[in-house]
Every structure is written in structure tokens, then in C-alpha cells.
Amino acid sequence: xxxxxxxxxxxxxxxxxxxxxxxxxxxxxxxxxxxxxxxxxxxxxxxxxxxxxxxxxxxxxxxxxxxxxxxxxxxxxxxxxxxxxxxxxxxxxxxxxxxxxxxxxxxxxxxxxxxxxxxxxxxxxxxxxxxxxxxxxxxxxxxxxxxxxxxxxxxxxxxxxxxxxxxxxxxxxxxxxxxxxxxxxxxxxxxxxxxxxxxxxxxxxxxxxxxxxxxxxxxxxxxxxxxxxxxxxxxxxxxxxxxxxxxxxxxxxxxxxxxxxxxxxx
Numbered sequence: 001x002x003x004x005x006x007x008x009x010x011x012x013x014x015x016x017x018x019x020x021x022x023x024x025x026x027x028x029x030x031x032x033x034x035x036x037x038x039x040x041x042x043x044x045x046x047x048x049x050x051x052x053x054x055x056x057x058x059x060x061x062x063x064x065x066x067x068x069x070x071x072x073x074x075x076x077x078x079x080x081x082x083x084x085x086x087x088x089x090x091x092x093x094x095x096x097x098x099x100x101x102x103x104x105x106x107x108x109x110x111x112x113x114x115x116x117x118x119x120x121x122x123x124x125x126x127x128x129x130x131x132x133x134x135x136x137x138x139x140x141x142x143x144x145x146x147x148x149x150x151x152x153x154x155x156x157x158x159x160x161x162x163x164x165x166x167x168x169x170x171x172x173x174x175x176x177x178x179x180x181x182x183x184x185x186x187x188x189x190x191x192x193x194x195x196x197x198x199x200x201x202x203x204x205x206x207x208x209x210x211x212x213x214x215x216x217x218x219x220x221x222x223x224x225x226x227x228x229x230x231x232x233x234x235x236x237x238x239x240x241x242x243x244x245x246x247x248x249x250x251x252x253x254x255x256x257x258x259x260x261x262x263x264x265x266x
Contacts, residue, residue, distance in 0.1 A: 072178065154244055176223045
């Protein structure tokens with residue numbers, strides 16, 4: 001007998017006159033299943049990607065309080081590069097310089113052109129040249145006079161080595177405060193824009209607070225590297241100060257003996 005059972009879930013018949021098309025749109029690809037003369041129905045093919053935030057858009061959203069932070073970041077970067085270049089060991093305290101000067105002094109006081117060359121060699125060379133120049137200018141100089149000449153030259157050298165370090169330390173200390181100030185100003189503007197009697201939008205309020213926190217984050221991004229570089233430069237300056245003190249102390253008796261030999265020869 002033929003089977004007259006009715007299919008409870010009939011399959012959808014494919015109309016040969018129907019066509020499938022995909023159209024691109026700003027919200028993503030839209031798929032249309034249509035037949036001739038039928039109005040297309042849009043079906044989203046997938047979720048659209050959220051817009052990505054660029055650095056310029058973040059700066060615009062953070063408002064005017066972020067511009068002092070940008071200025072501080074530029075100044076801090078310039079100071080770090082400048083100090084990295086000038087606080088190099090060959091420019092400040094070459095390792096073998098003191099021994100070479102001691103070898104020259106064993107033959108007597110050097111001529112003025114050698115002293116000028118030593119002064120332009122490095123910062124340590126300028127300190128050692130100051131003591132030798134004092135001995136050449138006054139052959140009857142005593143130990144206290146030579147020690148005073150070395151100390152004065154060392155103070156001038158330390159002033160040059162510590163240049164701009166206070167400015168870098170100030171930026172490291174002030175950047176978080178500037179960022180916090182920008183966040184507070186942003187939150188004041190957000191809460192002040194809410195209507196007194198009307199309801200507030202929690203999503204809009206949360207977005208405004210997150211934008212205001214950009215200033216605090218940017219301030220910390222500036223302060224942390226600045227503080228690390230400031231501590232590193234302070235340690236380098238302390239090392240160079242110790243090297244100059246030891247070099248002057250090592251050279252002092254040799255200068256006195258060279259002065260005594262030149263006086264006896266005269």
C-alpha cells in the first residue's frame with residue numbers, strides 16, 4: 001500500500017527565482033534573501049567592531065589639563081637625553097687619567113700647554129689641572145693652598161654634573177599631582193553638568209569618569225620614568241664625585257714633590 005503519511009516538518013522548497021545577495025554597509029555586511037518583486041529584508045551578518053581610540057582622540061577627550069603634562073613629558077625627555085650624553089665616563093672621569101698625570105709629574109711640573117690640554121680632556125682633568133696650575137703660579141704654595149684649589153675646582157665640577165637634575169626631579173614629583181588635578185577638574189565638570197532635578201545616565205557618567213582618569217594615568221606615565229632616571233643620574237654623579245676626590249687626593253703629594261724639585265733646581 002502506498003504510504004500517505006504527512007510529513008510534520010516539511011522542508012522548505014527552494015524557489016529557483018529567489019536569489020541571495022550580500023551588501024556591504026557601514027554596520028557590516030547585510031544578507032538579503034529576496035525574490036523578484038519582493039522587498040529586501042536586512043539581516044546583519046555579524047557584530048560590528050567598536051571604534052578604536054587613538055592617542056590624539058584621548059588627548060582631545062582629556063581636555064586642557066593634559067597639555068601641561070605633555071609639556072612636562074617633552075622637557076623630561078630632553079633632560080634625560082642631555083644627561084645621558086654628558087654623564088658618560090670618558091667625558092667625566094676616564095679610568096687611567098690620574099695615573100697618566102702622576103707619570104708626567106714625576107718628571108717635574110708640566111708646561112702650560114700640557115695643563116691646558118689636561119683641562120680640556122674631561123671634568124676630572126679640569127680638577128687636576130686646577131691644582132697643577134696653582135702650583136705653577138705659586139712655586140711656594142703649601143699643602144693647604146693646593147687642597148683649597150682642588151676643592152674649589154671640585155665644587156665647580158659638581159655644579160656642572162648636577163645641572164638639570166633638580167628640574168628632572170621636580171617633574172617626577174609634580175607630574176602625578178598635575179594628573180590628579182586634571183582628573184579632579186574633569187570630575188567637577190562631569191558632575192556639574194548633571195541636571196539637579198533630572199535623572200542621570202549611569203553609562204554616560206561612567207564614561208566621563210574614565211575620560212577624566214586619563215590625566216592621572218598620563219601623569220604616572222611621565223613620573224615613573226623621570227623618577228627612575230633621576231635616581232640613576234644621582235648615583236652616577238655620586239660615583240664621579242668619589243672618583244674626583246680620590247684622584248685629587250692621589251695627585252696632591254706628587255704635585256708637592258714636583259714643586260719641591262722645581263724649587264731646588266732653581
